[in-house]
Amino acid sequence: xxxxxxxxxxxxxxxxxxxxxxxxxxxxxxxxxxxxxxxxxxxxxxxxxxxxxxxxxxxxxxxxxxxxxxxxxxxxxxxxxxxxxxxxxxxxxxxxxxxxxxxxxxxxxxxxxxxxxxxxxxxxxxxxxxxxxxxxxxxxxxxxxxxxxxxxxxxxxxxxxxxxxxxxxxxxxxxxxxxxxxxxxxxxxxxxxxxxxxxxxxxxxxxxxxxxxxxxxxxxxxxxxxxxxxx
Amino acid sequence: xxxxxxxxxxxxxxxxxxxxxxxxxxxxxxxxxxxxxxxxxxxxxxxxxxxxxxxxxxxxxxxxxxxxxxxxxxxxxxxxxxxxxxxxxxxxxxxxxxxxxxxxxxxxxxxxxxxxxxxxxxxxxxxxxxxxxxxxxxxxxxxxxxxxxxxxxxxxxxxxxxxxxxxxxxxxxxxxxxxxxxx
Numbered sequence: 417x418x419x420x421x422x423x424x425x426x427x428x429x430x431x432x433x434x435x436x437x438x439x440x441x442x443x444x445x446x447x448x449x450x451x452x453x454x455x456x457x458x459x460x461x462x463x464x465x466x467x468x469x470x471x472x473x474x475x476x477x478x479x480x481x482x483x484x485x486x487x488x489x490x491x492x493x494x495x496x497x498x499x500x501x502x503x504x505x506x507x508x509x510x511x512x513x514x515x516x517x518x519x520x521x522x523x524x525x526x527x528x529x530x531x532x533x534x535x536x537x538x539x540x541x542x543x544x545x546x547x548x549x550x551x552x553x554x555x556x557x558x559x560x561x562x563x564x565x566x567x568x569x570x571x572x573x574x575x576x577x578x579x580x581x582x583x584x585x586x587x588x589x590x591x592x593x594x595x596x597x598x599x600x601x602x603x604x605x606x607x608x609x610x611x612x613x614x615x616x617x618x619x620x621x622x623x624x625x626x627x628x629x630x631x632x633x634x635x636x637x638x639x640x641x642x643x644x645x646x647x
Numbered sequence: 648x649x650x651x652x653x654x655x656x657x658x659x660x661x662x663x664x665x666x667x668x669x670x671x672x673x674x675x676x677x678x679x680x681x682x683x684x685x686x687x688x689x690x691x692x693x694x695x696x697x698x699x700x701x702x703x704x705x706x707x708x709x710x711x712x713x714x715x716x717x718x719x720x721x722x723x724x725x726x727x728x729x730x731x732x733x734x735x736x737x738x739x740x741x742x743x744x745x746x747x748x749x750x751x752x753x754x755x756x757x758x759x760x761x762x763x764x765x766x767x768x769x770x771x772x773x774x775x776x777x778x779x780x781x782x783x784x785x786x787x788x789x790x791x792x793x794x795x796x797x798x799x800x801x802x803x804x805x806x807x808x809x810x811x812x813x814x815x816x817x818x819x820x821x822x823x824x825x826x827x828x829x830x
């Protein structure tokens with residue numbers, strides 16, 4: 417028992433050391449930079465916990481586990497969703513405070529509204545095209561370094577969030593455990609935003625700005641590929 | 648639970664069952680989490696005002712629930728309260744009267760859906776007392792935990808993190824509410 421306890425302590429110390437070694441290039445006294453760094457470290461820890469396969473003595477993991485995993489995997493294994501979620505975080509970081517946290521708050525809220533419309537059977541035209549268009553528009557806004565007023569940025573993100581939410585919502589009633597599914601996909605969406613924010617903090621340096629804008633261009637191109645059915 | 652003697656106090660199992668009853672379904676859990684995030688912003692002084700409203704509401708809800716009214720209505724109402732409370736927690740602090748009213752309503756509907764199945768009066772009474780204690784403890788620890796986090800890590804990242812979590816809970820509540828409506 418003591419050996420297992422000691423091994424656990426060693427593993428925890430090792431994990432802590434690895435997480436604290438994740439250092440974004442943050443200048444001294446940069447409060448927002450340190451905030452983003454802490455959020456990114458937290459996101460990595462949550463992602464590690466979620467993707468780690470537990471050692472189960474019994475293989476029947478149950479509806480809750482399968483519901484959570486399928487919900488968690490839904491945004492991650494849909495590349496059109498992934499690039500749009502990352503783009504939201506990326507653009508938020510590009511716009512700076514308070515957009516850096518406002519957009520990841522607005523997106524899940526409006527996405528859930530879109531999801532509710534999907535569950536209630538309210539049709540929205542061209543959902544898949546809307547999802548692909550979200551990647552194109554957000555990617556272009558990043559590539560061209562667009563910095564509109566906060567309410568316009570929030571409205572653009574909210575508009576596209578409805579399409580993403582609707583796509584999730586139509587699949588929700590069929591899930592084994594809708595609560596676990598909803599929890600999984602909301603968490604996955606938030607983590608993808610944080611990944612985008614983490615990458616977006618590179619804009620503090622000139623070379624990083626080019627990298628982020630190039631990332632925006634790549635997202636827009638990928639969105640075009642989804643829009644025209646190439647990918 | 649490992650008892651040193653094989654004869655625990657008669658009916659005590661019902662008390663423990665009652666304690667966890669307010670945490671047994673997603674609407675109950677979401678409402679308590681959302682309310683904890685919201686009332687944690689008012690910890691500790693103004694929280695007491697809202698907690699009183701919750702405690703009084705829970706008594707009313709338990710009486711109505713035992714009388715056999717509105718279980719399905721209670722679950723839907725809890726999801727509405729979870730959505731409203733988490734939205735408020737994500738947006739920012741409001742006057743304490745709004746969260747206080749929400750806490751009273753949450754206590755009422757939480758009590759309504761947390762009543763035990765019909766049985767002997769003594770056993771039911773013990774379980775209902777456990778439910779009442781459990782609901783109040785859950786709100787106390789959820790709000791206290793959030794209040795402690797806000798005091799201990801009074802940094803932008805902590806406050807932003809709590810707002811993001813509140814937005815996630817609002818999103819989950821919204822989806823569960825839609826599912827509740829169609830089911």
